[in-house]
Amino acid sequence: xxxxxxxxxxxxxxxxxxxxxxxxxxxxxxxxxxxxxxxxxxxxxxxxxxxxxxxxxxxxxxxxxxxxxxxxxxxxxxxxxxxxxxxxxxxxxxxxxxxxxxxxxxxxxxxxxxxxxxxxxxxxxxxxxxxxxxxxxxxxxxxxxxxxxxxxxxxxxxxxxxxxxxxxxxxxxxxxxxxxxxxxxxxxxxxxxxxxxxxxxxxxxxxxxxxxxxxxxxxxxxxxxxxxxxxxxxxxxxxxxxxxxxxxxxxxxxxxxxxxxxxxxxxxxxxxxxxxxxxxxxxxxxxxxxxxxxxx
Numbered sequence: 305x306x307x308x309x310x311x312x313x314x315x316x317x318x319x320x321x322x323x324x325x326x327x328x329x330x331x332x333x334x335x336x337x338x339x340x341x342x343x344x345x346x347x348x349x350x351x352x353x354x355x356x357x358x359x360x361x362x363x364x365x366x367x368x369x370x371x372x373x374x375x376x377x378x379x380x381x382x383x384x385x386x387x388x389x390x391x392x393x394x395x396x397x398x399x400x401x402x403x404x405x406x407x408x409x410x411x412x413x414x415x416x417x418x419x420x421x422x423x424x425x426x427x428x429x430x431x432x433x434x435x436x437x438x439x440x441x442x443x444x445x446x447x448x449x450x451x452x453x454x455x456x457x458x459x460x461x462x463x464x465x466x467x468x469x470x471x472x473x474x475x476x477x478x479x480x481x482x483x484x485x486x487x488x489x490x491x492x493x494x495x496x497x498x499x500x501x502x503x504x505x506x507x508x509x510x511x512x513x514x515x516x517x518x519x520x521x522x523x524x525x526x527x528x529x530x531x532x533x534x535x536x537x538x539x540x541x542x543x544x545x546x547x548x549x550x551x552x553x554x555x556x557x558x559x560x561x562x563x564x565x566x567x568x569x570x571x572x573x574x575x576x577x578x579x580x581x582x583x584x585x586x587x588x589x590x591x592x593x594x595x596x597x598x599x600x
Contacts, residue, residue: 388463388541389473393534396456396477400527403449411442418446422521425562432513447516450523451488455481456530457548464541491515494584507570511563522555556585 408415414431421428431439458480462468468476492512499508526548533544560581567577 388460388534390534392473392477393456393459396452397527397531397534400449400452403445404524407442407445407449411438411445414439414442418442418517419521421517425565428514428517428562432510443516446520447488450520451481451484453523453527453530454484454519457526457545458483460530460533460541461545464538464545491584498580498584502572502576504570504572507566507572510566514562514566515559518555518559522551525551560585 417427417431421431455477459477462476462480468479471479495508495512495515496505499505499511529544529548529551533541536544564577567574
């Protein structure tokens with residue numbers, strides 16, 4: 305009998321993996337001639353007496369339990385950056401790009417000089433002394449772009465750390481815009497007041513010019529980083545916001561170095577400059593950090 309014939313069609317398991325296994329009963333006095341072989345195809349067949357010995361009239365009771373599946377409410381899929389409302393921020397970024405394109409078209413000469421003035425003091429001094437009638441419009445345009453960019457950055461900080469989470473996207477952006485605009489105004493007024501107190505308004509007016517110069521330049525550097533942070537996940541958004549903070553710190557360091565050179569060159573007592581840095585520059589940043597750390 306070949307291998308295929310041993311696997312009958314009525315066998316429970318019709319598989320070629322079932323071999324014919326010799327089974328030896330290791331009883332005392334039984335030799336090799338008494339070895340018995342078991343044909344598994346016969347043993348597993350329905351026609352085997354082992355399966356025919358069962359009582360066919362015996363009833364089999366199967367207990368059944370009714371499965372109750374609770375009703376599930378479908379939850380719409382949300383993107384990982386949905387909490388930032390990227391569509392709303394994208395419209396603002398496109399508006400900023402449109403403003404910058406118009407600025408580059410109308411004031412290309414002054415824009416190029418503006419970039420040079422950030423790194424070369426002689427260019428910044430020439431730009432500061434220039435009395436062209438179109439310069440105030442150019443500065444106002446740049447200030448608006450910088451305020452909007454910093455507002456978007458502050459909006460992302462609020463959204464990322466869950467500050468003012470109950471506000472809508474438009475309300476939170478307007479609040480961020482008011483914060484940045486108020487910071488600009490208070491800083492400008494404070495610098496002018498200190499210059500008036502020590503009787504050197506010309507020097508602190510020049511310092512205010514350089515201060516706004518570095519802020520505007522830093523805002524333009526932050527713009528592509530913000531665009532990346534809008535469409536990133538939570539981890540990369542945190543890295544991008546941390547990078548914008550580093551850019552702001554570096555910009556302030558460059559500003560303080562240049563302002564110190566101006567102060568020393570103009571013959572102002574260095575104690576006044578150190579007192580200004582401690583009261584008007586460092587303490588507000590420490591208070592802001594303490595407020596954000598408490599909010600987080």
